[in-house]
Amino acid sequence: MNSYERVMNRLQGKPVDRVPNFDIIMGFGAHYVGATLSQYLLDHRYMVKSNLAMVSDFDIDILQTLTDPFRESVDFGLEVEFPEDGLPKRLRPLLAPGDDIKKVPRIDPGSGRRMSDRIEAVRMLHEQANKIVPVMGWVEGAMAEANDLLGDSTMMVTLYDAPEWLTALMERITEVEIAFARIQIDAGADIIGLGDAIASVVSPRMYRQFALPYEKRIFEAVHEKGALARLHICGNTSKILPDMLESGADFIDVDWMVDYARAAEIFGEKAGLVGNFDPVSVMCWGGDQTIESAALHCLNVGGSRSFSAAGCEIPDGTPAQNIHAHARFLREIGNSPKAK
Numbered sequence: 001m002n003s004y005e006r007v008m009n010r011l012q013g014k015p016v017d018r019v020p021n022f023d024i025i026m027g028f029g030a031h032y033v034g035a036t037l038s039q040y041l042l043d044h045r046y047m048v049k050s051n052l053a054m055v056s057d058f059d060i061d062i063l064q065t066l067t068d069p070f071r072e073s074v075d076f077g078l079e080v081e082f083p084e085d086g087l088p089k090r091l092r093p094l095l096a097p098g099d100d101i102k103k104v105p106r107i108d109p110g111s112g113r114r115m116s117d118r119i120e121a122v123r124m125l126h127e128q129a130n131k132i133v134p135v136m137g138w139v140e141g142a143m144a145e146a147n148d149l150l151g152d153s154t155m156m157v158t159l160y161d162a163p164e165w166l167t168a169l170m171e172r173i174t175e176v177e178i179a180f181a182r183i184q185i186d187a188g189a190d191i192i193g194l195g196d197a198i199a200s201v202v203s204p205r206m207y208r209q210f211a212l213p214y215e216k217r218i219f220e221a222v223h224e225k226g227a228l229a230r231l232h233i234c235g236n237t238s239k240i241l242p243d244m245l246e247s248g249a250d251f252i253d254v255d256w257m258v259d260y261a262r263a264a265e266i267f268g269e270k271a272g273l274v275g276n277f278d279p280v281s282v283m284c285w286g287g288d289q290t291i292e293s294a295a296l297h298c299l300n301v302g303g304s305r306s307f308s309a310a311g312c313e314i315p316d317g318t319p320a321q322n323i324h325a326h327a328r329f330l331r332e333i334g335n336s337p338k339a340k
Contacts, residue, residue, distance in 0.1 A: 003061040003133040004190070011228070011250060011272045013304045018330045020061040022251075022274050022309035023283075023323070024232075027316030029054050036085040037316075041067050042114075044121035051125060055133055058320075059327035063125045065118050065184075066138040066193055066232075072176065073140075073148045075112030076104050094149040097162040101169050104149065109180040119187050126188025134191055136230065137184030139177045141196030142170035142214035155198065159206060166210065174214045178221045185225040191251070192222045193230040200235030200255075207240045215247040223248070230274075234312050241266045256282075256311035261301035272305045279310035284318040288325045295329055 001009075001017045009016045029050035030040035039046045047065060054060040068088045070080045079091040095103045109115040118138065125135045140148065146169055147155040158166050181192045199211040219229040231249035233240075236257040244252055245267055252271045254263045256278040267273050277283070277294035286294070295308055308330055314323065 002131075003055070004129075004131050007061055007134050007307075010307060011305060013269065016335055018334050019299055019306070019308045021059050021327055021330055022062055022307040023058075023060055023326065024064065024066070024309065024313045025050075025054050025058075025060065025323075026064075026067060026313055028314050028318055028323075031316060032057075032320070037087070038082045038084050041088065042082060042117070044117045044124065047121045048124045048128075052128060055129075058323045059331070061133065062191070063129055063133050063135045064138075064193075065121045065125070065136060065189075066195065067118075069140060069144060069148050069195065069197070071114045071118060071138075071140070072112070072145055072173075072180065074114045075107050075109075076149065076176075078149055090148070090151070093151045093154060095169075096150070096154065097158045097165055101165075101172050104169065104172050106172065107176060109176065109183050115180055119183055122184050122189045123187040130188065135189050136191040136193050137181065137187075137189035138193045138195065139181050139184075139218060140173075141194050141199065141211060141218070142173045142177065143211040144196045144198050145173045145177070146170050147198040152198075159202065159210065163210075170210070170214055174217055177214075177218055181218060181222050181227075182225055185222065185227045189227055191228045191230050192218075193232055194218060194249075195232050195234075197232075197234040199233050199240070200237050204239050204243060208243055212243055212247060215249075219248040238262070245270055251307065253309070254311065258311075260298050264301055264303045264306065268303075269305065272307055273302050274307045274309050275302075276309070276311040279312050279314055279318075283310050283322055283326070284315045286322065288322075291322060291325045292329045295326060296333070299333070 006016045007020045010020050033050045033053050035046040051063045078094045081089045122137050199207050222229045228250040230251035232253040238258050253274040254276045256276050260276050282294045
């Protein structure tokens with residue numbers, strides 16, 4: 001059974017030879033193939049090389065194109081610094097509440113410098129692994145993208161002080177994100193992931209008002225194009241789990257702070273549950289036994305449509321032997337986690 005078959009079967013609750021490995025790997029993968037982080041973020045060839053290595057060397061069951069959150073932002077005009085081997089930094093906000101939202105252009109993703117780079121990564125990965133390993137494209141949720149353009153503090157104030165202006169901004173962003181998702185699907189993406197990290201720090205009411213409607217619209221467009229949708233919200237999403245299900249996502253990631261059994265109970269057979277052991281204390285700092293125990297717990301409570309993964313990105317600097325340990329455990333346990 002190849003990775004594509006394994007993922008599609010698991011999503012439908014059908015038997016698989018082993019539970020799919022959905023670990024998110026970025027910085028680790030860049031350095032694993034000898035690239036700097038800026039090379040990985042700015043040149044799709046390094047992203048492709050890294051992801052192919054993660055699949056072949058660590059049994060990851062998905063080819064991923066998520067990177068930093070500033071991919072669309074840069075093409076919108078945000079000034080971002082990319083250190084040679086460090087995380088990118090926003091230099092200054094693109095706009096402030098009350099500004100003309102036309103400062104955010106209705107850009108064609110195919111002509112955006114960074115968006116087109118991701119599109120090329122999707123195309124190359126699709127050519128390498130069509131129906132062998134699923135390829136995942138990526139977009140920012142409208143709320144997360146607005147936060148990228150405004151800055152964290154300004155975003156929090158704007159939710160209260162200028163909600164109508166913020167809504168207009170997110171409508172404009174959503175148009176571009178839908179176009180970006182569609183062109184990635186045309187390039188060969190089987191799955192479109194959507195990151196909406198800021199959504200975990202607002203109230204459920206605000207999530208339903210400022211995040212969920214746009215997630216739903218993007219995922220509806222993804223499904224219309226025949227692809228699957230994956231929702232990723234970093235942080236403690238315990239209070240919005242039922243709302244996240246309403247997004248229409250086929251896969252829903254939950255971070256390590258969330259009670260995995262409760263998430264499985266809420267999602268039931270309506271979505272594939274992804275997660276959710278601690279990427280730091282388990283994957284980076286733990287040993288074989290810690291990793292096996294954490295993964296086994298998730299599989300035992302996650303149900304027949306759950307996917308094994310840390311709650312968020314595997315930290316750069318994680319020992320390679322620990323990523324091997326996760327892969328080895330999944331091979332050994334097969335489709336019967338309670339048997340070990």
